[in-house]
Amino acid sequence: MAEQSAGPAAIGVFCSYVPLELIEATGFRPQLITGLEAERSDPRLPANLCSYVRRCATFLDSQVAQQELSGLIVTDSCFPMLRLWDNIQERANFPFQYLLKVPRLNSQSAIDFFGRELEQLAEDLSLINGIAFDKEKLYSAIELYNHFRSLNQRLLKIIMVGGRPQLAARLTGLHASASLQNRRELNLQLENLLAEIEGSEPDVSKAQRPRLLVAGSHFIDHKLMSTLADLGGEVVGVDSCLYDRIDTDLIKADKNDPIPGLAAGYLYKTPCPRMRANREHLFQIGSQTDNGDYDGIIFLQMKSCALHSYNLPVWRNMMHETGVPLLILEIEDGEWASPRTVTRLEAFLESLRG
């Protein structure tokens, strides 16, 4: 495993329940694996596992992973993830391999349990670097990430106003590269983007475009966002189970003992359907839709993600009640810009414009 010549060694992280701050604070560089790194799914894994997991399995065998990553952290968030862990145990040989247990509740006992899990992870990570786990460093990493989150919140507010059709694509584009970048640099880029946008007025003529919420079980590829803009739509909201959990709500941590705050933050963030609190989140989207925030909703259903599949009738019902059109787009392996996808998006936008 090659040490990076410059900067800290990278730890690959496979689900957005892993606090990146913790990895940063123990002297490593967190690299969130989005599944987009690999060209295709690992054919050895059965097709009823989602393409995210099957692509991650392909990525593990790649030279890039072998050369760049010093370790991996997987969560027990769902069965496909747990099977990814089994694959790592059987096939991979990274110096650090860790299964992080993440509760499905956000009750106090769940936060306590998760806090202890994080403490153990922090100690194990520090041990490889031969240092003691330093809570102050964790607190400053949280501050760094909170700054990123607040920049992100400001950008999302501007996106919500409308009149800047390519902005969502630009933001998600920066996020897509975030996994490879230093968080400080990313913050700088977001600040630059904000400065550029705050200095210009939104194009009101473009406010006539259908306002879209893009939701789904994917790390949403920015190519899809920009396709939507090219087709005459405007993405004003993003609700992906990967995107929001990392990038919006600030972590409220205590300087002397930041772990409980970090644990709570990650369990309280926008819940994916594995969490008991998922239904409250859906209600929230329902009421936003009821307020007229969106003209149409695109739900990207990752093929074989059963957790999200159970919400499909709920989405349909909710949209039926609010009268807002819904497009459920089942995405197989990396079909972000395939003609099949584009045709459907185009037809949906045509129907929104009447």
Place this chain on the structure above:
Amino acid sequence: MYLGIDIGSITAKAVLVDDSGQMIASSVSKSGFDHNQAAQTVADDVTQQAAIDMDKINTIVATGYGRNNIPFASRAITEITCHARGALHELPDCRMVVDIGGQDSKVILVGPSGRVIDFCMNDRCAAGTGRFLEVMANSLQIPLDEMGPLAMTADNPASISNVCTVFAESEVISLISAGKKREDIIRGLCRSISERVNSMVTRVGLDQPIAMTGGVALNKGVAMELEQMLGVTINVPSSPQIIGALGAALLAKEEADKNG
């Protein structure tokens, strides 16, 4: 004389072997809806070729999907056991058989005596089978037997990401409309089949020498892709589609020898 009959999903095959186990006649025809009729047709054909009467045949073994619908066969044995036996005859040290038929593809691990040690078959969908190629040939509007030679001329194989025949077909149509060259699409399809087979090979564990049997082995593009993917030589017998029937005939002989 011993007769092996293989009733597959698309074609019916018969092989006649003599008392020393040498093949003396073979026949291939469409299976159709009446398996018994198809079996009769290929059986008649081989007996005519050998200029013998049916009653000169000592034992008949039926194999393939229609194996249980042949009343004149003395025994039914699965195509897995038969392909292993037939392949071993064609390639004496053979340790692994890749058989891609009309609706099934299988990888068989063979022991020294022709005994099946392990095997793996495709799941229910047609991806990675002869049917898959047939559907795709249809979309590309070219005869099935031209696919192999065309695949060999590809210089920039298309990437076919979908594993499902139905989706892959729409992907192929998209590639055609995007102006992708026909031979590159075909080579991409061959690669996609090979990937399927590769995952089955992984499941049972790669061993060699490998014989490739079944009608799809006639397509050189698939064999070549598979060879590159596995990094080993793929041996294709001169008539790969009759190996199951050959194995059945050899097993018929072995059974007769055993019973004295």
Place this chain on the structure above:
Amino acid sequence: MKKVDIDFYKRILIFGHKFKGYAGLEINGALAGMQLDHLEQEVSGELSVVWSSPLVPSEILTSFGVDSVTPETVAAFLASAGKGGELLLGSEANFHSGDCCSFQRIAIMALETGLVPVPQAFIATVPICDDNPRMSDFLSQKYDREYFLLDVPATRDQAAVDYTVGQLRELISFLEKLTGQAFDPERLTTAIKESNRTRFHWQKANKLRQTEAPVIYGVAPLRMTGGLLLQKLGSPELSEAMAGYENELSGRIRTKEFLPCRHRLLWLHLFPLFDNKFMQFIEVELGMMVVFEESSHVWWEEIDPIDPLSGLARRILDAPLAGTVERRIDTVLKMIKDYDIDGVVNFSHVGCKSLTGGVLFLASAIKKAGVPFLELSGDCLDNRSPATAQWRSRLEAFAEMLD
């Protein structure tokens, strides 16, 4: 809401009981009768029923006088009665994705079509299935019922036990609110003792199946175990039935009613429930006798009636199908030895992401132990277009391979 047609169940259960087929045992009839009784009581309002995942400790529910039904058992029953395909077609029309397991989709449709009564509440847990909690969440919203999620980590260290014990306490509070009764530890002690009795007879029956030649066809225990038994642990009727099962086995061994057996199979996961001839084909025609099945395995220790919660927590956490695949591998390798197995067949049910995802490693470990392994895959409830011919070919070839 449509009235539940009890006669439908009577017809099927009585039919099933009278014509036990080639393999029926007394216990199958006893369990069918017990289910029918409970259903009648539920419909008449005498019995309060909740739907729960197979690993939710039914002893706790029993101590509140609440009966637990696993939705998977409901689905299995309806599929055995030939209704699987029809209900799945309906679920597709209701926008339930094919990515959801067919057990859950059929259970959802069983409620929507009024084939079974809507339960009082939904209680789900996570260690062996993602789909059951998601279905419970969905149904509890749809029918405005309470939903309890018993959260369990994928490990079994002390921290996991402590967390799970805390979760079981939460479950008790949930049931106090649901039933309006205070928790009575003595009633739980009684249920635990009963559950230990079931476990005792079950384990002895399993031990009897290690004899040289089989005295029963494996399809009988395959049909009764799993969810059906786990959901009734703590009930005296189940203890009685299990004691009867043990007696039936020992009686047959005493009178040497051994069955012909060409090969001894270990059966893993499920089998196509809609196809009554499927197991018959394997056991009678091919002579590959299922001498043991994964679903009959008793993996937990006797539970201490004085401190039941930690024992119950351990039973959940120690389940061989929970967590990482290595646990399942270790358990299966031990079964191969204990039951002197010639070959292992795993029917991978496509809806199950949890088990199918690990079969690759399971297969290689079994083969490494020198035992042939066959994987069949398909949907064990969907009778619309089963791959019967392909399954049969594979099984025949497997039998040829074992010869």
